Amino acid sequence: MGQKRLLGAAAALCAAAGLTLTAPHTATAAPAPSPSPSxxxxxxxxxxxxxxxxxxxxxxxxxxxxxxxxxxxxxxxxxxxxxxxxxxxxxxxxxxxxxxxxxxxxxxxxxxxxxxxxxxxxxxxxxxx
Structure with missing residues (x-):
């Protein structure tokens, strides 16, 4: 139970920093939004x-x-x-x-x-x- 809470808190921190949690111990930068349509x-x-x-x-x-x-x-x-x-x-x-x-x-x-x-x-x- 403690691990799930810790992962949830880590995911929330990453989201607040503009990062996405991709695996239990790694985070990557979220893709930048496209300024114009493709x-x-x-x-x-x-x-x-x-x-x-x-x-x-x-x-x-x-x-x-x-x-x-x-x-x-x-x-x-x-x-x-x-x-x-x-x-x-x-x-x-x-x-x-x-x-x-x-x-x-x-x-x-x-x-x-x-x-x-x-x-x-x-x-x-x-x-x-």
Missing amino acids: SDACSYVSSDFRPTLTYGDTGAAVRQAQCLSNTWGGRPPELAVDGVYDTVMLKKIEWIQVCHGLPRSGVVEGRTWQVLYHPALDCYVPYPA
Whole structure:
């Protein structure tokens, strides 16, 4: 009975410290919560459907690109997922392209889709004013 009480107290202390008790005498750090949804949360189109998107386009593929850009580590600004490729989206896509060493075209095509699905942790290029 004393051992169970001791383990319960240890588990409570670990929980208070942000740790999880994984075995009777070991503790590991709890995983950090994700700051944004993963690309799995974006399901407006199949991940295999990667059409070329340009300013003025509309539809589900644009929603997918908007959603994916919001999961990207270099966040600003959060785009409205409304399916309209507007000037705010254009500016963000160009910034994401620059952050990855891609040509600043604003066109979402193969390489840009690739970085949207596999986002960088962060970008050290300042977001344009």
